[in-house]
Amino acid sequence: MMNIIDRRLNPSGKSLPNRQRFIRLAKATIREAVVRSIKDRALGDVGSKEVVDIPVKRIAEPRLRHSAEGGDRDQVLPGNKEFVRGDTLPKPKSGRGEKGSQASPDGEGEDSFRFTISAEEYLDVLFEELELPDLAKAQLKDTSVVRYRRAGHSPTGSPSNLNLLRTMRKSLARRISLRRPKSDDFARLEAEIAELEAMSERTPEEDEKLGALWLEREKKEARSRRIAYIDPVDLRFNRFEATPQPSAQAVMFCLMDVSGSMTEDMKDLAKRFFLLLHLFLTRQYEHVDIVFIRHTSEAKEVDEETFFRSAETGGTVVSTALAEMRRIVDERYPVDDWNIYAAQASDGDNYSSDSQTCIELLTTQILPICQYFAYVEVYDRRQAEIFLSSLNVSELWKDYQSVAVDRPNFAMKRVFSKADVFPVFHQLFAKARNAAA
Amino acid sequence: MSQLLFDTGEWTFDTLKRTYDAIEDVAVREMGLDPYPNQVELISSEQMLDAYSSIGMPVFYHHWSFGKRFARDEAMYRKGYSGLAYEIVINSNPCISYIMEENTMTMQALVMAHAAFGHNHFFKNNYLFKEQTDASGILDYLNFAKSYIARCEERHGITAVERILDTAHALMDQGVNRYGRRARPSLSQEQARAEAREAHARENFSDLWRTLPPSRKGAAKPAKRLEPRRGAPSLPEENLLYFLEKFSPNLRDWERELLRIVRNISQYFFPQRQTKVMNEGCATYVHYKIMNRLFDLGKISEGAMLEFLTSHTAVVFQPDFDDPRYGGLNPYALGFEMMCDIERAAMAPTDEDRIYLPEIAGCGDPMGALKEAWANYRDDSFIAQYLSPHLIRKMKLFKLENHAAEPRYKVAAIHDEFGYRDVRRALASQYDPGFRDxxxxxxxxxxxxxxxxxxxxxxxxxxxxxxxxxxxxxxxxxxxxxxxxxxxxxxxxxxxxxxxxxxxxxxxxxxxxx
The missing domain is CATH 3.30.70 (Alpha-Beta Plaits)
Known part of the structure; x- marks a missing residue:
C-alpha cells in the first residue's frame, strides 16, 4: 500500500528561522563586511547581494573527536597494486596526510565560512543603527493625513456602522432582565384560550379561567408594547478613531555644484552619499521622490543622467540652487504633504558676495521647511592632504558653520575619500547623534 | 500494447503509482521483503535543501547551525559543486521517503526501490533499530520537540536556549547509551509527561507566595530550589548528556528538558551511525535487484535501464587509495559488494568460501542469508562475519599501520592467505563505534x-x-x-x-x- 503526497506546494523556506538565528550570531562579522563593502562597491550596486566571509571560529560547532594525527592507528585501504606485506611507505611531509584524515569539513582545517546575504538583509545590517533625527519625527506627528482605525464600540454612530451582533446581545440581555414576554409565552396562552373558547359548554371554573387568561394576555401585550424589542439603548456601533498618519512620502533634493572645479572624483563621492541617503529614505517612507538640482552660477533642475555626467563651466553661486529648491517646493511639494530632505554636495567654492544671500535663504526659507538638511563637502585626493587639517576650511564651510549653530536639522560633514562616505553618513544619522549633541 | 511502465523521462502521478505497484510486487512477493507501509512525498529542490538543513527530518527545531548548513549547501548547489540527494528516507512508521520533482521517471523508480523498500526493510528488521528507536513515535516526538523549544525561546529568549543547545550539540556524539537500554516510556508518552509536569507546576502555583515578605536569608532560598534532591550518580557514566541533564547543579527544569530532547534525538540516530555500510548496501542491492528484475520482465525500456546503470555505477564507484578522488571507503560500494558477495557465496561457493563462510556457502537461498544478516548485525560485526577473501582480493584491500614513532607507514597485510583475517579484523574495527568514537x-x-x-x-x-x-x-x-x-x-x-x-x-x- 502506498500513499503518495504532493508536497511541492507546501511553503518552502522552512529554514528561514534557522537562517535568522545564524545571521544574528554572525552579526558582528556581517556588519564589518557590509561596511567594508560599501567602500569599494561600484556605483548603483549598493543594495544588491553581498558575499560575507565569516571566520569559522565564531560559528564553530566543536565536537569531541579523534585528532587526525598522533597515536598508532591501522587503516584498511582499497586498490593495492604493488605492495606486499612488510613494505614501508614514506609519510607525507605535511603532517596531515590526506589519507588518515578523519576530520570532517567542519573540522579545524577550515579557515572561513563564506555565504551570501540577500539585498534585504544587507540593507537591514547597513542601516541597523540609523534613524531619522528626532526633530524630523516630531514634525511627522502633526501632518494632516488621517487614517481611521477601529477602536472598540460606541452607543452612537452612523447606521452604516451598526454592529448587529453587539446590538442584539444588548437587546437580549435587556429583554431578559425586564422580563419581556416571549413569543413562546404568547403561543402557549393563545393555545389555552383557543382550547377553552372552542368548548361548546364551559363550567363556571372554566369561564373564570378563560377570563383570567384574557386578562393575562392583555397584561402581557401591554408589557411587550412598553418594553421594546430593540431599544435605542441597545444600539452599538463600531467606532473608528482618526489617527494622524505620518505622511508616508518624502522628497529628497540633491543639490550639487557642477562648476569646473568639481572633478569626477568629487562627483563620485557626492553620488555615493546621495545614493545612501536615497536608500535610507526608501526604507523609511512608502514613496520617495528625488529632485536633482545642479548649479554653476545659475541653478537648474535636471534628470539623474545629466546631473552626474555632464560637466559645465562657469562660476559658482550656491544661493541659486537654494532658491531653485524653494521654488520647486512651492510649486510641487506642499509642505504639509511631503517630508522634505535635502543633501548638498559641493567643493566649498562660492562667489564671495553670495555668502550673505546663502545664509539668509537657508535660515529663513529652506531650513524651516526641511526635515533635515545635510551638507557634505567633498575633496579630491590632491586637496585632501591640504584640507585634512580642520584649520583650512573653505568659504562656504565657514558660512554654513554659522548656520549650524542651534539648528539641529542642519548637519555638515567633510568627505575626503570613498572610505569616508559611509562613516560620515553613519554619523549624520546615528541613533546617538541627538543624545550626544 | 507495450508492457512498459513508462516510456518517457517525464513522470506523472499515474506512472509513479503504476511503477510503485510493479516494484512492490517484485520486492514483497518475489524477494520477500518486509517493509513498513510507505508514504512517498514529492518535494521541490528548494524543499530538499530545507530538509537537508534539518538533518533530513520533516519537522525539526530551529537552531543557527542548521541555518549555517543551509547556507553552505545552498551555495554549493547553486554553483553546481554538488548535487542534491535524490531522496531522503525517514525511519518512521509509515516510512516517509522524499523524492524530488526534478528526477526523471527512471530515477523515481530507482529511488522508490532504494528508499521505500531497501532502507525501509532495513529499518523495520534490523535489531538495532528495533531496540533503540521508536519508528511510530518519532514524528510526534519531533513535533513536541519543535514546539517545546519554540516556547522556551519565547519565554526565556533565543540566547538562553542557544546556550543549552550549543552545548548539547557539541556533546551529541557522547549523548547516547551504547549498549542496550532500560525500558522506558515510548517517545510518544514523553509529551504527555512533559505536559503533566507543567500542568502540575501550574496547578500548584499560588500567587499568595509572592506576597510573603522576603526572609532575611532570601538569597539562599532560590539556590536551594535550584538543587532538587537527585539520586547520587553511578559513576562512571558514558552518556555525558544524560549525566548533565540529571546531575548538573545549575540547570533549570526547561534546560534539562532541552538536553533530554537532544539526547533522545541523538539516540534515535545512533543506529544509523552504526549501520551505514549495511543500510546503504542493503538499499543498493535491493534497488539493483528490483530494477534488473523489472527489465527482465520487460517493464522498463533499455534506455531507462542504461540511465539506471549510469547512476548506479556512479553511486557504487570506489576510487583506489592513490586516486585523487579517494575520500575513504564508499559505504555504498563496500555494502553493495558485500551483499553481492553473499549472494555469490550462497549460489556458487568455492572451497575457500566453505572455509570462511561456512554458514551460507552453497545454502542456495541468498535472500534468506541476506535477510538474516540485515536483521542481526551492525557494520563491524557484519564485516567481521561476512567479508570474504574473494571480496578482499576483488577490492585489493590492504592494511596500513601508522605508528607515531615510526618515520614510515608499514603495509601490515594484503590480500593473501596470511592477510585475509588481519584485513578483515582491521576493517571491522574501523567501523566499531567503540574504536571510532x-x-x-x-x-x-x-x-x-x-x-x-x-x-x-x-x-x-x-x-x-x-x-x-x-x-x-x-x-x-x-x-x-x-x-x-x-x-x-x-x-x-x-x-x-x-x-x-x-x-x-x-x-x-x-x-x-x-
Whole structure:
C-alpha cells in the first residue's frame, strides 16, 4: 500500500528561522563586511547581494573527536597494486596526510565560512543603527493625513456602522432582565384560550379561567408594547478613531555644484552619499521622490543622467540652487504633504558676495521647511592632504558653520575619500547623534 | 500494447503509482521483503535543501547551525559543486521517503526501490533499530520537540536556549547509551509527561507566595530550589548528556528538558551511525535487484535501464587509495559488494568460501542469508562475519599501520592467505563505534564537595582528541556545569597523557530564577 503526497506546494523556506538565528550570531562579522563593502562597491550596486566571509571560529560547532594525527592507528585501504606485506611507505611531509584524515569539513582545517546575504538583509545590517533625527519625527506627528482605525464600540454612530451582533446581545440581555414576554409565552396562552373558547359548554371554573387568561394576555401585550424589542439603548456601533498618519512620502533634493572645479572624483563621492541617503529614505517612507538640482552660477533642475555626467563651466553661486529648491517646493511639494530632505554636495567654492544671500535663504526659507538638511563637502585626493587639517576650511564651510549653530536639522560633514562616505553618513544619522549633541 | 511502465523521462502521478505497484510486487512477493507501509512525498529542490538543513527530518527545531548548513549547501548547489540527494528516507512508521520533482521517471523508480523498500526493510528488521528507536513515535516526538523549544525561546529568549543547545550539540556524539537500554516510556508518552509536569507546576502555583515578605536569608532560598534532591550518580557514566541533564547543579527544569530532547534525538540516530555500510548496501542491492528484475520482465525500456546503470555505477564507484578522488571507503560500494558477495557465496561457493563462510556457502537461498544478516548485525560485526577473501582480493584491500614513532607507514597485510583475517579484523574495527568514537566518561563528580567534574578520555593506541575542539567543548560543559571541569586523557596503561581544565567565570548577578 502506498500513499503518495504532493508536497511541492507546501511553503518552502522552512529554514528561514534557522537562517535568522545564524545571521544574528554572525552579526558582528556581517556588519564589518557590509561596511567594508560599501567602500569599494561600484556605483548603483549598493543594495544588491553581498558575499560575507565569516571566520569559522565564531560559528564553530566543536565536537569531541579523534585528532587526525598522533597515536598508532591501522587503516584498511582499497586498490593495492604493488605492495606486499612488510613494505614501508614514506609519510607525507605535511603532517596531515590526506589519507588518515578523519576530520570532517567542519573540522579545524577550515579557515572561513563564506555565504551570501540577500539585498534585504544587507540593507537591514547597513542601516541597523540609523534613524531619522528626532526633530524630523516630531514634525511627522502633526501632518494632516488621517487614517481611521477601529477602536472598540460606541452607543452612537452612523447606521452604516451598526454592529448587529453587539446590538442584539444588548437587546437580549435587556429583554431578559425586564422580563419581556416571549413569543413562546404568547403561543402557549393563545393555545389555552383557543382550547377553552372552542368548548361548546364551559363550567363556571372554566369561564373564570378563560377570563383570567384574557386578562393575562392583555397584561402581557401591554408589557411587550412598553418594553421594546430593540431599544435605542441597545444600539452599538463600531467606532473608528482618526489617527494622524505620518505622511508616508518624502522628497529628497540633491543639490550639487557642477562648476569646473568639481572633478569626477568629487562627483563620485557626492553620488555615493546621495545614493545612501536615497536608500535610507526608501526604507523609511512608502514613496520617495528625488529632485536633482545642479548649479554653476545659475541653478537648474535636471534628470539623474545629466546631473552626474555632464560637466559645465562657469562660476559658482550656491544661493541659486537654494532658491531653485524653494521654488520647486512651492510649486510641487506642499509642505504639509511631503517630508522634505535635502543633501548638498559641493567643493566649498562660492562667489564671495553670495555668502550673505546663502545664509539668509537657508535660515529663513529652506531650513524651516526641511526635515533635515545635510551638507557634505567633498575633496579630491590632491586637496585632501591640504584640507585634512580642520584649520583650512573653505568659504562656504565657514558660512554654513554659522548656520549650524542651534539648528539641529542642519548637519555638515567633510568627505575626503570613498572610505569616508559611509562613516560620515553613519554619523549624520546615528541613533546617538541627538543624545550626544 | 507495450508492457512498459513508462516510456518517457517525464513522470506523472499515474506512472509513479503504476511503477510503485510493479516494484512492490517484485520486492514483497518475489524477494520477500518486509517493509513498513510507505508514504512517498514529492518535494521541490528548494524543499530538499530545507530538509537537508534539518538533518533530513520533516519537522525539526530551529537552531543557527542548521541555518549555517543551509547556507553552505545552498551555495554549493547553486554553483553546481554538488548535487542534491535524490531522496531522503525517514525511519518512521509509515516510512516517509522524499523524492524530488526534478528526477526523471527512471530515477523515481530507482529511488522508490532504494528508499521505500531497501532502507525501509532495513529499518523495520534490523535489531538495532528495533531496540533503540521508536519508528511510530518519532514524528510526534519531533513535533513536541519543535514546539517545546519554540516556547522556551519565547519565554526565556533565543540566547538562553542557544546556550543549552550549543552545548548539547557539541556533546551529541557522547549523548547516547551504547549498549542496550532500560525500558522506558515510548517517545510518544514523553509529551504527555512533559505536559503533566507543567500542568502540575501550574496547578500548584499560588500567587499568595509572592506576597510573603522576603526572609532575611532570601538569597539562599532560590539556590536551594535550584538543587532538587537527585539520586547520587553511578559513576562512571558514558552518556555525558544524560549525566548533565540529571546531575548538573545549575540547570533549570526547561534546560534539562532541552538536553533530554537532544539526547533522545541523538539516540534515535545512533543506529544509523552504526549501520551505514549495511543500510546503504542493503538499499543498493535491493534497488539493483528490483530494477534488473523489472527489465527482465520487460517493464522498463533499455534506455531507462542504461540511465539506471549510469547512476548506479556512479553511486557504487570506489576510487583506489592513490586516486585523487579517494575520500575513504564508499559505504555504498563496500555494502553493495558485500551483499553481492553473499549472494555469490550462497549460489556458487568455492572451497575457500566453505572455509570462511561456512554458514551460507552453497545454502542456495541468498535472500534468506541476506535477510538474516540485515536483521542481526551492525557494520563491524557484519564485516567481521561476512567479508570474504574473494571480496578482499576483488577490492585489493590492504592494511596500513601508522605508528607515531615510526618515520614510515608499514603495509601490515594484503590480500593473501596470511592477510585475509588481519584485513578483515582491521576493517571491522574501523567501523566499531567503540574504536571510532572517543571513549569519554564522567569519572568523578563530587556533588557534595567542590563539585569538580572529571571527564576521562580512555585513549586507544594513544590517539588524542582534536585539541582545540576538545577545549572548546570543555568550555561548553563547564558553562553548563557551573563549576570546574577537567578532561584527562589516559592511555592504555592508565598513564595520563594530557589534561585540560576549565573554570567557568563566576556567575553574574542572577536575575529572577523562575
Amino acid at each position: 572517543p571513549n569519554i566518561q564522567v569519572t568523578e563528580a563530587d556533588l557534595a564537595g567542590d563539585r569538580r567534574l572529571v571527564l576521562t578520555h580512555k585513549m586507544h593506541n594513544e590517539v588524542p582528541l582534536a585539541e582545540q575542539e576538545a577545549k572548546a567543548v570543555l568550555a561548553y560543559v563547564g558553562d553548563l556545569w557551573g563549576f570546574d571541569v577537567e578532561l584527562r586523557g589516559l592511555n592504555d596503561l592508565g598513564v595520563e597523557r594530557y589534561r585540560h581544565e576549565f573554570a567557568p567565570a563566576p556567575p553574574m548577578e542572577s536575575g529572577p530564577l523562575y
